[in-house]
Amino acid sequence: MLKVGVFGVGHLGKFHLNNWKEIEGVELVGFYDPSDAAAADIITKYQLQRFDTPEALLDVIDAADIVAPTNHHFELCEKAIRKGKHIFVEKPLANTISEGRLIVKMAREARVKVQVGHVERFNPAYLAIKNMPLNPMFIEVHRLAQFNPRGTEVSVILDLMIHDIDIILSLVKSDVRSISASGVAVMTETPDIANVRIEFNNGCVANLTSSRISMKKMRKMRLFQKDAYIGIDFLEKKTEIIKLKTSEDENAFTFDLETPYGTKTIAVSNPETKPVNAIKEELHAFIDAIVHEKPVAVSEIDGFVAMEVAHQILDKISNTSIMV
Numbered sequence: 482m483l484k485v486g487v488f489g490v491g492h493l494g495k496f497h498l499n500n501w502k503e504i505e506g507v508e509l510v511g512f513y514d515p516s517d518a519a520a521a522d523i524i525t526k527y528q529l530q531r532f533d534t535p536e537a538l539l540d541v542i543d544a545a546d547i548v549a550p551t552n553h554h555f556e557l558c559e560k561a562i563r564k565g566k567h568i569f570v571e572k573p574l575a576n577t578i579s580e581g582r583l584i585v586k587m588a589r590e591a592r593v594k595v596q597v598g599h600v601e602r603f604n605p606a607y608l609a610i611k612n613m614p615l616n617p618m619f620i621e622v623h624r625l626a627q628f629n630p631r632g633t634e635v636s637v638i639l640d641l642m643i644h645d646i647d648i649i650l651s652l653v654k655s656d657v658r659s660i661s662a663s664g665v666a667v668m669t670e671t672p673d674i675a676n677v678r679i680e681f682n683n684g685c686v687a688n689l690t691s692s693r694i695s696m697k698k699m700r701k702m703r704l705f706q707k708d709a710y711i712g713i714d715f716l717e718k719k720t721e722i723i724k725l726k727t728s729e730d731e732n733a734f735t736f737d738l739e740t741p742y743g744t745k746t747i748a749v750s751n752p753e754t755k756p757v758n759a760i761k762e763e764l765h766a767f768i769d770a771i772v773h774e775k776p777v778a779v780s781e782i783d784g785f786v787a788m789e790v791a792h793q794i795l796d797k798i799s800n801t802s803i804m805v
């Protein structure tokens with residue numbers, strides 16, 4: 482049995498606790514959370530041991546699950562790595578670039594596995610297109626949420642947009658050429674809403690909008706490539722593909738379109754999305770990576786690269802935007 486401890490049992494930490502209980506081969510040993518109020522809830526509801534210090538919990542586990550606020554990720558990762566423990570750390574990997582860089586360096590030296598909680602990689606709507614040949618040249622993303630004080634210790638870029646940055650960096654096989662960005666701090670002291678344009682060396686352009694002050698929720702990514710439009714709805718967990726019909730599209734809904742270039746047959750399909758629990762899948766993948774020596778699904782390098790782009794965006798915003 483692999484012994485796991487959870488660090489931070491707030492909103493997301495509770496989801497992690499529920500999922501750990503269902504993952505085979507894992508013994509949930511206990512948790513550390515400095516808040517008495519958060520801890521009391523867990524002790525009674527989950528009958529789980531609370532540890533007084535992170536070190537005491539680290540001493541009795543093989544792997545640490547860090548679900549504390551982002552500004553505590555570094556100190557907890559550092560403690561875990563010093564004791565040679567594997568780490569699952571929520572996104573973003575860390576608060577600052579120097580913290581992220583140090584985590585990457587220390588993890589490599591200590592040869593511990595680190596997985597970052599970029600959970601959208603396990604979203605069924607994204608998994609549904611993973612085996613498709615993808616070469617997007619234009620990407621349009623909207624991730625909108627209602628205001629919630631949780632997560633506001635960091636900007637909307639590090640809190641929400643980082644999900645899309647990670648997905649885009651995993652899809653576009655080219656380096657970032659330039660970034661332009663605009664953002665406004667409305668409810669907090671850091672940008673709450675932002676629009677960003679990322680240009681890649683291969684010509685791909687990604688246009689991202691993230692907001693945590695919207696009336697409605699939306700998490701949509703639209704990919705445009707030479708032969709297809711692909712719509713990924715991370716919230717509704719649905720995917721739509723619209724393309725010129727080929728022999729592979731036998732089961733798709735088709736219609737003809739008259740154009741000056743002849744009749745084109747368009748195929749519309751909705752690939753099957755499996756009803757998976759993305760959090761359970763990512764935690765499962767982390768355990769698999771440790772037990773079966775598999776590559777980590779979202780490594781500390783992936784987490785760091787996403788952070789690096791997020792910080793470049795923040796620099797652009799602080800240079801160009803009016804913070805009200």
Ligand SMILES: NC(=O)c1ccc[n+]([C@@H]2O[C@H](COP(=O)([O-])OP(=O)(O)OC[C@H]3O[C@@H](n4cnc5c(N)ncnc54)[C@H](O)[C@@H]3O)[C@@H](O)[C@H]2O)c1
Nearest residue numbers: 488489490491492493514516519548549550551553571572
């Ligand atoms: N992957 C996702 O989609 C997703 C969604 C929500 C949150 N998150 C991430 O999860 C983390 C936690 O977010 P949340 O919404 O659960 O926040 P939260 O405020 O609800 O909970 C955080 C908990 O951590 C505890 N804590 C504070 N300092 C700590 C420390 N030093 N050690 C251990 N615990 C500590 C707090 O007392 C609290 O109980 C953040 O990094 C956030 O970015 C990820």
